[in-house]
Amino acid sequence: MEWLPLDSVLPDSWPEWAVWGVVAVGVLGGLVVAAVIANDRRPSAALGWVLAVVLIPYLGLVAFLVIGSPKLPRARREKQQRFNERVLERTTEHRPVHLTPEHEQLPVLRSIHTMNRRLGAMPVLSGNRADLLEDYVGSLWAMTAEVEAAQHSVHAEFYILALDETTEPFFAALERAAARGVVVRVLFDHLASLRVKGYRAMVRRLDAAGVLWRRMLPVWPTSRELLRVDLRNHRKILVVDGAVAFSGSQNVVDPAYGKRSNRRKGRRWVDVMARFEGPVVTALDAVFVADWYSETGELLDDRLRTDVAPAPPADDELQAQVVPSGPGFEQENNLRLFVSLLHAAQERAVVVSPYFVPDESLLLAMRSAAERGLQVELFVSERGDQALVHHAQRSYYDALLRSGVRIWLYPAPCVLHAKTLSVDDEVAVIGSSNLDMRSFELNLEVVVLVRGAGFVRQLRGVEDLYRSRSRELTAGEWGRRSLPARTADGLARLASALV
Secondary structure (H helix, E strand, C coil), X not given: XXXXXXXXXXXXXXXXXXXXXXXXXXXXXXXXXXXXHHCCCCHHHHHHHHHHHHHCHHHHHHHHHHHCCCCCCHHHHHHHHHHHXXXXXXXXXXXXXXCCCCCCCCCCHHHHHXXXXXXXXXXXXXXXXXEEECCHHHHHHHHHHHHHCCCCEEEEEECCECCCCCCHHHHHHHHHHHHCCCEEEEXXXXXXXXXXXXXXXXXXXXXXXXXXXXXXXXXXXXXXXXCCCCCEECCEEEEECCCEEEEECCCXXXXXXXXXXXXXXXXXEEXXXXXXXXXXXXXXXXXXXXXXXXXXCCCCHHHCCCCCCCCCCCCCCCEEEEEEECCCCCCCHHHHHHHHHHHHCCCEEEEECCCEECCHHHHHHHHHHHHCCCEEEEEEEXXXXXXXXXXXXXXXXXXXXXXXXXXXXXXXXXXXXXXXXXXXXXXXXXXXXXXXXXXXHHEEEEEEEEECHHHHHHHHHHHHHHHHHCEEECHHHHHCCCHHHHHHHHHHHXXXXXX
């Protein structure tokens, strides 16, 4: 290839100093763009954006200007900060009772609790009770039953809220609760719920019932706030009378997500929810209150109580700490929690995630745990429902297998949608957060960090169920995958810092 001199491609009338000036401006502009992109970003994300701007100059630059910042508008971040300060003021008296170091299985948990408190404001709360619900329809029925028994208030917040044959009883329970004078407040993500069939019918149903509802992070052309389509509220919370709460991975939608194509394929989502009683219910309610405040400007100050009665006695002490995260916070609260727990693990760690696209710190934590001789397992879907994320996820399997991580593939056509982490025999995390960069930076998420041997035993039972249905991916099988499959995985990984 023969390169043309500069003077052959620029106008003859340009003096030499002007030519070099244009070159200098171009170089300087490129450096400035690269510096702006790299500022306060992970190196992988910065490199991904720089490559996008260089390889597709106009579209890449426009995309960066539109969705390059993983933060909510300043007004919303300030609301979250004010709310956090109020929570800290109201909960200064909480002093969790920890086991003595010689009897505590994970002594470093104290420092992890401190980190969570500093980043997300929520305290560690003792005297709780929790039960796991792994049956999809059974979980919906359990939530419906609590709404039916509500006497004062119902707070429901879900990424997807859809009216269909499976969820009809839940909506009917909301109607009956509102009719008998219960204050029913509902939040749902605007875009996620909008794309599910029956959205308008659902909205009319809520209006007719007298339910107070709002779209979370609404995208309206006339909105005073410039909210982005990529920043979503992914939380799943139900709180009834401030006494019972549910949280986990499940949306309020039928197991096939309202799609005929999923029903034809037999594709169903597999989820797990936790039912909580005790002081942790108030903390989950506080997350709802914060989101209601962000969407309406109404602060439900009376809901931030600290005098909640403990749960009925259980077989063992259960401590819980709610950890909210997302673009309303300065740091990736959930990512720091997961990485800290993996580094603290002493015997085993089991990860269940439908979308596993880790950053460098999380990948290193998992590999290091396995290389330290711990039993580390990862449960994922054999075939994902999102092609780009699925192929990006697969690109990490080789490194994990080489480090000794055991990978279990939940059989297609089902989608293993549960999101849990268990460490040793006493600590677990359950909530809405995937282990991917979208959940770490772009989605509002909530998880609950639980210390309690009884709860972990329940979670081990769910993990055993998943293991009985799954098959283990071996290094030999993975090494024999086709060249097109390797290519697709590699190309998807180039975008893994941005998906």
